Amino acid sequence: MGEFQGLVAFSVTPTRPDESIDEDRWCTHIDTLIEAGVDGVAIFGSTGSIGSFTEAERRRVAEVITKHVARRVPVAIGTGAITTAEAVRLSEHAEKSGADAILVVPITYWPLNEAELCAHYRAIAAATHVPIFAYNSPVLTGVDMTPNIIVRLCEDGRVQYLKESARDLLRIPHIKEATDGRLRIFGGRDDSIVEALRLGATGWTSGAVNIVPRACRRLFTLANGSQELSATHLLQRRLTPLMSFLMDKGHVSVCHTALEILGRPVGAPRRPILPLAGKDRVQLEAILRTLEEDL
Structure with a gap:
């Protein structure tokens, strides 16, 4: 079973004109990401429009993508759902399909308290054996898994990875220390x-990696080096307009629109999410023109 490390691409979900999932185009897109040097792939994360697809669709895709990737890189399957029962079913199926981890974000209409969150994750852990990739995205989900909650989730060793997308970056060293380094923490904000x-x-x-995979690969490599501070900051400054635009306008709409502009179309997001239009599209086109050498 592959371990997650480095640059993990949170893939878009390609669609056809009738809004059905375009499996062939998805496989081609993932091939592009792997060829660009990503260290792992996640499907049905936020950039993959996790809340837009049925349980049956998600089961089918889990089988298709894991088979297509064929262990070239680790694959995490997003199994977050509004009920614990559905999240458990999706997680069990993802494991049977060959996922290297299950990516669990708390999707909910109702605010969940600490006891409810812990019970939700523990039910998923009890039903599966693969590592759990916890995903904290308070802006999108309305649920903030605080450092104390994360520490509790790690107690049984099943939660091995965390995508931390909270605005407070100082949570990262706090969680790392509180879990004695057992938890592998991934930065979840491109900007x-x-x-x-x-x-x-x-x-x-990363969601931005869908658009500029080679630039993201280079930025990650530079940021982990000790002698390339100036090169790191130069590339970071060049990518900042795109990263900020993604955070401001939404990863799903921006990624789908950008890939269409770049001639690597993946279809439109499933409605009610729409591609960018008008001034937003013009602004995105201008940003992409400044990144031509990085594409």
């Missing part, structure tokens, strides 16, 4: 990944 790595994150879970 502050260099800072996250400097504060103790050991990897980068």
Whole structure:
């Protein structure tokens, strides 16, 4: 079973004009990411529009993608769901499909307290054997898994990875110390990944990598080096307009629109999410023109 480290691509979910999932295009897109040097792939994360697809669709894709990747890199399957029962079913299926980890974000309409979050994750852990990749995304989910909650989730050793997307980067060294380094922490915000790595994150879970995979690969490599500070900051400054635009306008809409502009179309997001239009699209086109040498 492959371990996650380094640069992990949170893939978009390609679609056809009728909004069905385009499996062939998805496989081609993932091949592009692997060829660019990503260290792992995650499907049905936030950039993959996790809340937009049915349980049956997600089961089918888990089988297709794990078979296609064929152990070239580790694969994490997003199994977050609004009920614990569905998350358990998806997690069991992801394990049977050959996932190297299950990526669990708390999707909910109701605010969850600490006891509810811990019970949710422990039910998933009890039903599976593969490592759990916890995903804290308070802006998108409305649920903030605080450092204390993360520490509790790690007690039984099943939660081995964390994508931390909270704005407070100082959580990273705090969680790292509180878990005695047992938890592998990944920076989850594209716009502050260099800072996250400097504060103790050991990897980068990226949505921007869908658009500029080689530039993201280079930035991660530079940021982990000790002699390339000026080159790191130069590339970071060049990528900052795109990273900030992603955070401001939404990874799903921006990634789908950018790939269409770049001639690597993956279809439109499933509605109600829409591609960018008007001034937003014009601004994105301008940003991408400044990155031509990095594409």
